[in-house]
Amino acid sequence: MGRRRWRDGRGELVVHGGATVPLEIATSYRARTRGLLGRDAVHGAMLLSPASSIHTFRMRIPIDVAYLDRDLVVIAVHTMRPWRLGAPRLRSRHVLEAEAGVMAGWGVRVGVGVSVEVG
Numbered sequence: 210m211g212r213r214r215w216r217d218g219r220g221e222l223v224v225h226g227g228a229t230v231p232l233e234i235a236t237s238y239r240a241r242t243r244g245l246l247g248r249d250a251v252h253g254a255m256l257l258s259p260a261s262s263i264h265t266f267r268m269r270i271p272i273d274v275a276y277l278d279r280d281l282v283v284i285a286v287h288t289m290r291p292w293r294l295g296a297p298r299l300r301s302r303h304v305l306e307a308e309a310g311v312m313a314g315w316g317v318r319v320g321v322g323v324s325v326e327v328g
Contacts (some may be wrong), residue, residue, distance in 0.1 A: 213258065213279075213281075213303075213325070214236075215234045215236050215256075215258060215325065215327060216234070216236060217234060217235055217236055217237050217240045218233075218234050218327065219231070219232065219233055219234065219327075220232045220234055220325055220326050220327040220328070221325075221326040222253070222254050222256070222305070222315075222323055222324075222325060222326075223323060223324040223325075223326060224315050224316045224317055224321060224323050225316075225321060225322045225323065225324070226316055226321065227315050227316020227317065227321070228314070228315040228316060229326075230253045230254055230307075230315060231252055231253030231254070232253055232254050232255070232256055232325065233253070233254070233255040233256070234255075234256050234258070234325070234327070235255060235256065235257050235258070236258050236259075241257045241258075241260060244257060244263070244306065245268060245270075245272065245306055246267050246268060247267070247269065248268075248269065248270070249269055249270065250270070250308065251270075251272070251306070251307055251308045253307070254305050254306065254307040255305070255306045255307070256303060256304070256305055256325060257303065257304045257305075257306065258302070258303040258304075259302055259303065260301065260302075260303060260304040261276070261297045261298055261299070261301040261302070261304075262294075262295050262296065262297035262298065262301070262304075263289075263295045263304050263306065264293065264294045264295060265289045265290065265291050265292060265293045265294075265295075266291075266292055266293075266294075267291075267292075268291040268292075269291065270291070270308065270309070271288060271289060271290045271291065271308075271309035272288070272289055272306050272307060272308060272309055273286065273287070273288050273289075273305075273306070273307045273308065273309050273310065273311060273312040273313075273317075274286070274287050274288070274289055274295060274304060274305070274306055275304070275305040275312055275317050276298040276300075276301040276303075276304055277301065277302060277303040277304070277305065277323065278300045278301065278302060279300075279302045280322070281303065281322055281323050281324065281325070282320065282321070282322045282323075283317055283318060283319050283320065283321050283322075283323070284298060284300055284301060284319065285298055285301075285319060286312060286317060286318060286319060288309045288310070289309075305317070305323075
């Protein structure tokens, strides 16, 4: 599917066979390092790209984390509490973050593909 290049901004996450949810896109170093820090809630999801691992240091809420390969197929999904360090995923190119518990309802699970709609 080729290399994806997005810019910091907003769009929609389309889960194949599942939900469409609001999406924040974080591609710059600054936006990726800020991520969801300091938030008490998340409206939709955040895409960090490129990314192969994350941490939840200084986060206020637990989050669901989905690791995506280069073709935007989910390779792992975990729930992480604050103050944790996620193990790097070798095939991961992008990471989705959302409030804990919501990804299962959206249909995000290992093997499912997603799309990012911008504009």
